[in-house]
Amino acid sequence: MNTFRALLLIILVTIVIYTIPVVLDQGLNLFSIFFGDIAKMGWPGQFNLDFLGFLVLSALWTAWRNKFSAGGLGLGVLAFFFGAPFLTAYLLYLSFATHGDAKTMLMGER
Secondary structure (H helix, E strand, C coil): CHHHHHHHHHHHHHHHHHHHHHHHHHCCCHHHHHHHHHHCCCHHHHHHHHHHHHHHHHHHHHHHHCCCCHHHHHHHHHHHHHHHHHHHHHHHHHHHHCCCCHHHHHHCCC
16 A cells, blocks of 8 residues: 555656646646647547546546535546546545555445
């Protein structure tokens, strides 16, 4: 579990560090670029569409794990809009909250 936690932390820190100069240089005009690339039907758009699928799955899993409660739906929205930074932080939190029990971490209290 410690290796998994370290991987989550590495991913989280790397994406945050990478995102800061991108936002400073290009601003927060993410959606027009993201969906514009999809509309162009090229490899960047294919990658974005693939990533969009992962965002949807992450959001659905997060909401499902929390039994589609109001809080779970809110977390699902965060998962969709904040992607890997949210998911890595959430999984890191869950790994400690469940004392490293992977089944409970992934499935919730069922």
